[in-house]
Amino acid sequence: MMAIKHFLQFKDFSRDEFDYVFERTAWIKNQFKSYQKYWPLSDRTLVMIFEKASTRTRLSFEAGMQQLGGSAIYLNTRDSQLGRGEPVEDAAQVISRMSDIVMIRTFEQEIIERFAANSRVPVINGLTNEYHPCQILADIYTYIEHRGDIQGKTVAWVGDANNMCNTWLQAAEVLDFKVHVSTPPGYEIQPELVGKIDPARFKIFADPMDACRGADLVTTDVWTSMGFEAENEERIKAFADWCVDGDMMRVADPQAVFMHCLPAHRGEEVTAEVIDGPQSVVWDEAENRLHVQKALMEYLLLGRIQG
Numbered sequence: 001m002m003a004i005k006h007f008l009q010f011k012d013f014s015r016d017e018f019d020y021v022f023e024r025t026a027w028i029k030n031q032f033k034s035y036q037k038y039w040p041l042s043d044r045t046l047v048m049i050f051e052k053a054s055t056r057t058r059l060s061f062e063a064g065m066q067q068l069g070g071s072a073i074y075l076n077t078r079d080s081q082l083g084r085g086e087p088v089e090d091a092a093q094v095i096s097r098m099s100d101i102v103m104i105r106t107f108e109q110e111i112i113e114r115f116a117a118n119s120r121v122p123v124i125n126g127l128t129n130e131y132h133p134c135q136i137l138a139d140i141y142t143y144i145e146h147r148g149d150i151q152g153k154t155v156a157w158v159g160d161a162n163n164m165c166n167t168w169l170q171a172a173e174v175l176d177f178k179v180h181v182s183t184p185p186g187y188e189i190q191p192e193l194v195g196k197i198d199p200a201r202f203k204i205f206a207d208p209m210d211a212c213r214g215a216d217l218v219t220t221d222v223w224t225s226m227g228f229e230a231e232n233e234e235r236i237k238a239f240a241d242w243c244v245d246g247d248m249m250r251v252a253d254p255q256a257v258f259m260h261c262l263p264a265h266r267g268e269e270v271t272a273e274v275i276d277g278p279q280s281v282v283w284d285e286a287e288n289r290l291h292v293q294k295a296l297m298e299y300l301l302l303g304r305i306q307g
């Protein structure tokens with residue numbers, strides 16, 4: 001049996017595969033915007049498993065699959081046997097015999113790796129504690145749309161070294177750009193989660209202003225990610241100086257864009273001036289989840305479309 005292609009971490013794909021997916025994204029987005037029917041996945045079924053809350057991920061995968069002619073089924077921990085202790089390996093065997101592709105949002109990356117190892121169909125990471133590869137796919141596509149190729153550019157990451165930060169670092173290695181990271185003490189990068197990365201591709205800064213200086217893209221995320229709510233009080237104190245504000249955007253490159261995966265907390269990780277300001281591309285970024293994931297599902301199910 002041929003090995004099944006999954007998208008569990010950003011580094012699962014090569015640069016060449018991302019170039020292809022971005023090319024397909026542009027085409028699929030254009031078809032959608034011009035109301036052209038495109039149903040390459042008719043009769044295909046996506047199962048979406050959510051162990052954490054979601055607005056964008058659920059909506060973009062469900063709408064995306066329907067727009068490609070297929071159907072999507074939503075399962076959550078509360079209403080399925082997953083929440084009652086059914087082994088993830090058993091769930092993978094059953095779910096993957098009844099569907100064509102699976103998307104999972106869960107806690108530890110290990111859960112999705114175990115699911116994929118027992119799945120007969122491709123598995124997509126819709127967010128784990130460690131990674132959020134679909135979001136970075138959308139973010140990079142959005143950067144390309146607004147400013148062109150990301151190769152050689154500098155991304156400033158301000159805040160928690162969380163699933164988004166780890167994925168930006170993996171993406172820098174695959175797509176050859178730099179990441180400037182500034183995290184509060186105690187919330188630093190865990191190198192084992194990032195994996196192999198050329199030291200020239202990232203730099204750590206104590207002061208977030210220094211991380212933003214000259215950056216082409218400034219980005220941040222919530223101070224408390226899902227699953228870490230018990231730490232909320234102490235995080236609010238620790239992260240107070242890691243709020244992306246107008247001063248940080250002013251030291252970035254004049255052409256810099258601001259991104260946030262959303263949901264955002266104005267007055268915490270970003271000011272309203274920045275997220276609602278002229279450099280912010282957050283709505284395009286959110287919309288592009290739909291388009292990149294359609295191209296991703298097409299690629300995982302049909303491979304490269306000829307011609």
Ligand code: CP
Pocket residue numbers: 053054055056057058127135261262263
């Ligand atoms: N950015 C993102 O993944 O949003 P949701 O949590 O709403 O899916």
Ligand code: NVA
Pocket residue numbers: 127128129162163164221222224225226261262263
């Ligand atoms: N880092 C955030 C992203 C939410 C889309 C979280 O994991 O909660």
